[in-house]
Amino acid sequence: MDTATHITMGVAIGGLATIDPAVQQDPALFQAVFIGAIVGSHAPDFDTLFKFKGNATYIRHHRGASHSPIAVLLWSFLVSGSIYLFYLDVSYLHLWLWVLFSVFLHVFVDIFNAYGTQALKPFVDKWIAIGFINTFDPFLFAIYIAGIMAWVLGADPRYTFGIIFFVAFLYYIKRYLDKREIVHQMKDHLDGVEKVVTQPTIRHNIWRIAVTTDEHFYVARSENGHIRIQDKFDRKPLPETAEMNAALQDKNVKSFINFSPVYRYEIERHEDYVEVRFIDLRYRARDRYPFVAVVTLDRFYNIISSYTGWVYSEGKLQKKLEPLT
Structure with missing residues (x-):
């Protein structure tokens, strides 16, 4: 509160x-x-x-x-x-x-x-x-x-x-009954639901929803009792690779994973570095997911820079990772 x-x-x-x-x-x-x-x-x-x-x-x-x-x-x-x-x-x-x-x-x-x-x-x-x-x-x-x-x-x-x-x-x-109804709607609408995370907004009739099923992540929005699926992502386990293991040792990433109940990851490989990004699916806003943890690694998987927090533009995020550039 x-x-x-x-x-x-x-x-x-x-x-x-x-x-x-x-x-x-x-x-x-x-x-x-x-x-x-x-x-x-x-x-x-x-x-x-x-x-x-x-x-x-x-x-x-x-x-x-x-x-x-x-x-x-x-x-x-x-x-x-x-x-x-x-x-x-x-x-x-x-x-x-x-x-x-x-x-x-x-x-x-x-x-x-x-x-x-x-x-x-x-x-x-x-x-x-x-x-x-x-x-x-x-x-x-x-x-x-x-x-x-x-x-x-x-x-x-x-x-x-x-x-x-x-x-x-x-x-x-x-409000508990409102949430329970949303959870029931998601379980009726989707197969294999394991977890439904709800986030009410400042507007009483609008909710953000993140759903974990056995194969996918869904991001949805409820308005006046009507649910709309906004995004769907494949649910992939964290790979047991050198780059991922290195990223998981970073303090920013550890804090993010400790806090976030539903997230996905992305790995971008560049010529001189690798970027591993973890994205919390609860906070979708303006077609973006602003709460992230990002770590950049050199070719030997040493951490160059990292960041976790709320960032609403890619440009600002890259400034947070400036040791790289």
Whole structure:
């Protein structure tokens, strides 16, 4: 989920916390919980600092260990403990429990978009990305904003945010049913379906779809319940060749493969170098697949340059690989 929605959700949790008699009756505790809910609802995303270490590190670790069960506990103690230093007379237990709830809810809602998290790390390294809520969902953001405005205008936060979170719960169920219908449609339409990866867009009625069958990859789009196949690719296993084995040792490629649940590859052989490209099929936009990992190798299969990330033009990608040219 995006930062703005996490923060508005934190404000909503701060308002909801007034259902706790201890919070409602103690203005200082309310202030501490309110601050803690906002900070806690964003804390796991402090791992965006990995961006400064490059795309490979960011893609491999963002929403990884920072969103694990152990991290949820650590974030809750770190945030609540830091705030408690300024509110030593309040109940630490109540403060910690509300901060814990806000951190947990952050991680929980993140599993429902296509990016997902490693929410079960270190027990399971698999990315959990259920894929029926967009990273920024206008409806969810709007209802949190509406609740906050109602609170500012004098509405009781207990009832206001109780209703808001109940509506959000119903919305998640509705989106799950939307995704289930898409999965059923793809299984009815295609033979040998092994996996259906869905990515809702910012528009409620439009979804991106990537399907893995026993022989092919399909890229599709659903609009108003009607599915259109946009691309079809042969499903080929990674070849056990010297060039592919060399490419798989690159840190950018490792990060990409660790993150992407459905991708294909291309190999281009030139006079002086070989380019191996891995293409994520979830993010088709404007007839392109912008999320890639590319590595170039010399004639002896030494890595010359590599890159992973989102690139929307071939020219910009080649600039990222400039050591070659």
